[in-house]
Amino acid sequence: MLIYLLPRKRYLSVLVFIFSSLPIYAGLDDYIYPYSSPSFNEYGALGLIRMPSARFHEEGTISFHWSKNNPYTRGSIIAYPFSWFEASYQYTDVNNALYSDVESFSGNQTYKDKGFDVKFRLIKERDYFPQVAIGIRDIAGTGTFAAEYLVASKQIMVPKFLNGYNYLTNADLTFGLGWGDLSYSKFTNPLKKLDSSFDRRTLIKRTQGGEFSPGRYFSGPMGVFAGIEIPLPNLRGLKLKIEYDGTDYSEEGFPFGRESFNLAFKSIKQSQSRINYGFLYPVNNYIQISGGFTKGNTLSFGFTLSGGFGKKNPIIKSTEKLQSVDNPILRKELADGDDEILMTLAMDILRKNNIHISKGVRNGEELRVAYAQNKYMSHAMASGRAAQALDQVSPDYIKTFTLETMNAGAVMNSISIDRETFNKYRKDKLYILAKNNIKINSSKFNEDDYTFNPPFSYPYVFWRIEPDIVAQIGGPDGFFFGNARLAGRSEIKFSRKLSLNAEASIGIYDNFGELKLASDSVLPHVRSDIVKYLKQTRDYSINRLQMNYFLNPWNDFYAKVSGGLLEDMFGGIGGEVLYRPMYRNFAIGAEVWSVRQRGYNMDFSFLDYTTDTGHINLYFREPHSKVTFAVKGGRFLAGDSGVNIDFSRRFKSGLRIGAFFSLTDISKEEFGEGSFDKGFYFNLPMQAFFTNYSRSLAGWGLKPLTRDGAAYLTHSHHLWGITEPAQAYSIERDWDDLYD
Amino acid sequence: MTKIIFTLLLISSCSFIDYGQLPAIIKDSIYDKDIVIDDEFYNAQKYSFAKIKIGKSIVAIAVLASASKEKYVWISQDGVRIYTNNGRITKTVGLQHDISILDGSQNINLASFVNYDPSKSYVRNALIELSNPHAIISQNFNLTEKGIDSKYFNSMLYSEDFASGKLAFGGSNYYWVDPRGRVIKTEQFIHPKLPKVVMEFYFK
Numbered sequence: 049m050l051i052y053l054l055p056r057k058r059y060l061s062v063l064v065f066i067f068s069s070l071p072i073y074a075g076l077d078d079y080i081y082p083y084s085s086p087s088f089n090e091y092g093a094l095g096l097i098r099m100p101s102a103r104f105h106e107e108g109t110i111s112f113h114w115s116k117n118n119p120y121t122r123g124s125i126i127a128y129p130f131s132w133f134e135a136s137y138q139y140t141d142v143n144n145a146l147y148s149d150v151e152s153f154s155g156n157q158t159y160k161d162k163g164f165d166v167k168f169r170l171i172k173e174r175d176y177f178p179q180v181a182i183g184i185r186d187i188a189g190t191g192t193f194a195a196e197y198l199v200a201s202k203q204i205m206v207p208k209f210l211n212g213y214n215y216l217t218n219a220d221l222t223f224g225l226g227w228g229d230l231s232y233s234k235f236t237n238p239l240k241k242l243d244s245s246f247d248r249r250t251l252i253k254r255t256q257g258g259e260f261s262p263g264r265y266f267s268g269p270m271g272v273f274a275g276i277e278i279p280l281p282n283l284r285g286l287k288l289k290i291e292y293d294g295t296d297y298s299e300e301g302f303p304f305g306r307e308s309f310n311l312a313f314k315s316i317k318q319s320q321s322r323i324n325y326g327f328l329y330p331v332n333n334y335i336q337i338s339g340g341f342t343k344g345n346t347l348s349f350g351f352t353l354s355g356g357f358g359k360k361n362p363i364i365k366s367t368e369k370l371q372s373v374d375n376p377i378l379r380k381e382l383a384d385g386d387d388e389i390l391m392t393l394a395m396d397i398l399r400k401n402n403i404h405i406s407k408g409v410r411n412g413e414e415l416r417v418a419y420a421q422n423k424y425m426s427h428a429m430a431s432g433r434a435a436q437a438l439d440q441v442s443p444d445y446i447k448t449f450t451l452e453t454m455n456a457g458a459v460m461n462s463i464s465i466d467r468e469t470f471n472k473y474r475k476d477k478l479y480i481l482a483k484n485n486i487k488i489n490s491s492k493f494n495e496d497d498y499t500f501n502p503p504f505s506y507p508y509v510f511w512r513i514e515p516d517i518v519a520q521i522g523g524p525d526g527f528f529f530g531n532a533r534l535a536g537r538s539e540i541k542f543s544r545k546l547s548l549n550a551e552a553s554i555g556i557y558d559n560f561g562e563l564k565l566a567s568d569s570v571l572p573h574v575r576s577d578i579v580k581y582l583k584q585t586r587d588y589s590i591n592r593l594q595m596n597y598f599l600n601p602w603n604d605f606y607a608k609v610s611g612g613l614l615e616d617m618f619g620g621i622g623g624e625v626l627y628r629p630m631y632r633n634f635a636i637g638a639e640v641w642s643v644r645q646r647g648y649n650m651d652f653s654f655l656d657y658t659t660d661t662g663h664i665n666l667y668f669r670e671p672h673s674k675v676t677f678a679v680k681g682g683r684f685l686a687g688d689s690g691v692n693i694d695f696s697r698r699f700k701s702g703l704r705i706g707a708f709f710s711l712t713d714i715s716k717e718e719f720g721e722g723s724f725d726k727g728f729y730f731n732l733p734m735q736a737f738f739t740n741y742s743r744s745l746a747g748w749g750l751k752p753l754t755r756d757g758a759a760y761l762t763h764s765h766h767l768w769g770i771t772e773p774a775q776a777y778s779i780e781r782d783w784d785d786l787y788d
Numbered sequence: 789m790t791k792i793i794f795t796l797l798l799i800s801s802c803s804f805i806d807y808g809q810l811p812a813i814i815k816d817s818i819y820d821k822d823i824v825i826d827d828e829f830y831n832a833q834k835y836s837f838a839k840i841k842i843g844k845s846i847v848a849i850a851v852l853a854s855a856s857k858e859k860y861v862w863i864s865q866d867g868v869r870i871y872t873n874n875g876r877i878t879k880t881v882g883l884q885h886d887i888s889i890l891d892g893s894q895n896i897n898l899a900s901f902v903n904y905d906p907s908k909s910y911v912r913n914a915l916i917e918l919s920n921p922h923a924i925i926s927q928n929f930n931l932t933e934k935g936i937d938s939k940y941f942n943s944m945l946y947s948e949d950f951a952s953g954k955l956a957f958g959g960s961n962y963y964w965v966d967p968r969g970r971v972i973k974t975e976q977f978i979h980p981k982l983p984k985v986v987m988e989f990y991f992k
Contacts, residue, residue, distance in 0.1 A: 075918075075921060075922050075923030075924065076923045076924075076925060076954070076955060078921035078922075078923060079918070079921070079923055079925070079955050079957070079980050079981075080954060080955055080956075082981075281954070281956070282954075282955065282956030
């Protein structure tokens, strides 16, 4: 495209500079071309208007993209677990086809297509070489929008002779090869020389959907696509996009009405032009608005919400300062020689910093306190703040602070901080040097070890009331159903080891009345009767009433016995054990439960279905990638046996991005649509949006289908979560927070 | 395709939001209460101070921490420091987007109000360092006298047109100067990502 803008004699020069240009890193460009992060195409992949590019957001970015291009309305959730991996999930409303051929079943509902796309970076951009990526669209779906591509993108710099065309500075050029829906040019597939199976696309027959189709990938004829993204100067980051569209519109979706698909009622406009034009307007770093004119006959529109949540202080920096006390010298004098006063003063200043002492003792030059805190996501920060606070009240003869983190009645870790070293590097925040004199040990709670036992009257009640939403999207009864409700959650501690978790909710507004579809599952309806639960708990529900007794019989070994209403759909009794060694990257546990299905009203009634379920749980954290693998193998709620594999990555900020799948001994037909259980989730740290520190996480998870296979009990206070501070890496990863 | 398709989308909180904490973004946008400087307020202040308004949402009082000729340093309660020279903001520390005039604050008198001569040119140039994101830009200033402003203590009003080369950051700054030659109010655009900064100076 660039060539057409320039006099003929400059062709060669332009071509040369395109492939030999350097990226721009000038500070001023951040003002002339602000908000320069890449943008999404209509399919929810970083790219141009409809075509993908080789660009990626920084790791830890979570985005939502919505686009409208008749006949498609598409919502996408995109996550970047790594800077080289883009994973996106799409939900497409196909407006030229009905949901089903049974009118009473689908009504006015149009066809909904779910798709999962991936893109991997193969080569990182260098001075003289473009960034290269490979992607698969609709990797495990019905193939309605299936495409594969190999794409290269290069940021280009305009040389001096193009003065007057300065608007091309930082332009991003993309060129790609496509297969499937991106094969308009219909070149012969060169991959068939490797294997003749690449010659034509093969589709899985008799599929329940949701299956991978390796026989399809990169097969059949090949096409090309290209485009350029041009930021315009001093227009608040506005970008112009022009692309050569490689889409084969005779293959994408249901192009020719009933000829393509028996539920399609209307043909789709075919392309009148291969050139698409579009713009992107970034409102700020987090919101983008896009529009375009595609196929020579169709307008499009979209917007994106996006945030990089992986780094420390990702959106808003937490500014909550350490709380100090007046006249620390006087306090130190008061505490001098009187351990009871020392402990009282210590408890006071730590409480000001939301750290609560449970027990304490002075052993010679060591001040040892056991504390609980629900304020700081970073255990290193909690320890650092505790040490800074204790330093204000402790007499000079105290040389070591030993801080024990307590949870569920057990000591999770014991952190010994050398006071002199800690203070020596405090001013300059040299945590790398300070941590050399900090020891992390495994420890076991022993009440007799402590002399300071602050009065604590049981039962102690923690409670909160908060808004809550339960939603269901994409069902045949309607696209969106939801219940906005008020949820009350409480924990009553009867003793250090015994507690009751209670959760209940009151519905405020919902549209569940129109939900009517019953489960067709051939397995016991352990999950697929969700419509009955949703409809019958519109007014109120008891979501949980779980009694827990925690034990910590040996170092690194934890146990729990629980009973009651364990989750929305099951109640019963059972227990869990976990071995989690302090200086290892693995943990192993087991759980066993005897449960009965709860009544649809979610009160104290039960249905007839009972079962015994249990699993061996293995956890492994790969230190280099920081990916945690959790494998749960055993018997699931519907009586099927197999494994659930979960892999997730935790980021510095506390963000966790994960996905899971399950394989059990039921057939694809028994499982039903989707073929096997799978889904993804992410937990966003709420302190990213506040100036105060908080351990709160907003969890968001999505299972494409709610089926009965591979369903497991979602009891509260799972030991893996409870014992998170019990491994050294959960402290060591955050040493840079030590002096915050 | 008559399949049962259910998608369960659960939006729930693993922990909880403390509703006492308003997101900082919201806090900024709803805080539009102005501070009225009346006699009572003025008399209650021990030191010279400045009222600072950034855009429509941020209003703060900063106290004069040091003064050397016409170079002043103002410190707000939350630790933001604003350096002025003849009323012009030459440096800020602690704002979301800080600036610093490189050497200009020391050697170039950007606003020359005393003995202003309309027949002379008051075109000046300065390098300005911007933060978040970092850049150094060149700005041209041209000071002109606009006359007496009867609406603001009959002070002399000066306007200062500025431009920033390739960067579309330009406009007019205004300075109100009392008969003693002291700047008593300014309206300035100091950073491309900040709205207009209005400072009113109250000397004691």
